[in-house]
Amino acid sequence: MEQLIFPGEAISTEEEFMPTDGAFSEDGSVRAALAGTMQRSDSKIGINGIKNVRQYRTGMAVLGLATDDLRSVIFVRLDTLKNGSTSFVPLKDGKVVSPKPDTRRTHGRGRGRDEAPQPKPSKPMRVGDIITALIIAEDRDTYTLSINMPDFGVVYSECRECGQPMEYDPQTKVLACKACEIQELKKVSTLYGNADRIQELLKRYIK
Numbered sequence: 771m772e773q774l775i776f777p778g779e780a781i782s783t784e785e786e787f788m789p790t791d792g793a794f795s796e797d798g799s800v801r802a803a804l805a806g807t808m809q810r811s812d813s814k815i816g817i818n819g820i821k822n823v824r825q826y827r828t829g830m831a832v833l834g835l836a837t838d839d840l841r842s843v844i845f846v847r848l849d850t851l852k853n854g855s856t857s858f859v860p861l862k863d864g865k866v867v868s869p870k871p872d873t874r875r876t877h878g879r880g881r882g883r884d885e886a887p888q889p890k891p892s893k894p895m896r897v898g899d900i901i902t903a904l905i906i907a908e909d910r911d912t913y914t915l916s917i918n919m920p921d922f923g924v925v926y927s928e929c930r931e932c933g934q935p936m937e938y939d940p941q942t943k944v945l946a947c948k949a950c951e952i953q954e955l956k957k958v959s960t961l962y963g964n965a966d967r968i969q970e971l972l973k974r975y976i977k
């Protein structure tokens with residue numbers, strides 16, 4: 771996907787390129803005058819403006835990359851979404867607030883002694899996973915994301931040992947690397963690995 775440039779962003783130096791359409795120079799830098807994608811020739815650089823740039827809103831579905839895990843909050847860098855001539859751009863990160871690991875239930879007070887433990891992921895995802903999520907709230911700095919519904923959750927994951935894509939078995943609900951025999955439990959989306967259906971999902975939630 772082509773990277774979206776925002777107005778004011780430095781895209782080159784005057785020494786390297788002359789500004790053309792959609793760009794201007796300032797203090798030796800060439801900067802974007804519009805939101806759009808970069809266009810470059812031998813000596814000139816400019817911006818192909820995008821007509822409709824909008825921001826994500828509550829109720830929309832997003833695709834993103836888990837970037838930071840701070841115990842109870844996982845931060846997610848959101849992707850740009852293109853729909854016809856409209857582009858939705860994330861100007862802030864998303865966050866998934868994960869339920870605190872329920873240690874009391876397994877170690878406490880003899881309740882449900884020796885019950886077969888349900889296989890539950892200790893974390894819904896790991897840094898580096900690609901996820902789909904629903905925006906359920908936003909504040910000044912972040913979008914709050916939910917992955918509770920079946921379509922939402924991890925849609926792509928690589929093995930932490932060898933980097934191969936993990937395969938998902940919907941029967942056992944386990945992610946597995948065939949090469950390393952590593953298995954993981956996560957909150958996996960029913961759309962795991964299905965790029966077309968992920969695009970459909972994102973478009974279905976456009977507001």
Ligand SMILES: [Zn+2]
Binds near residue numbers: 949
């Ligand atoms: Zn592996």
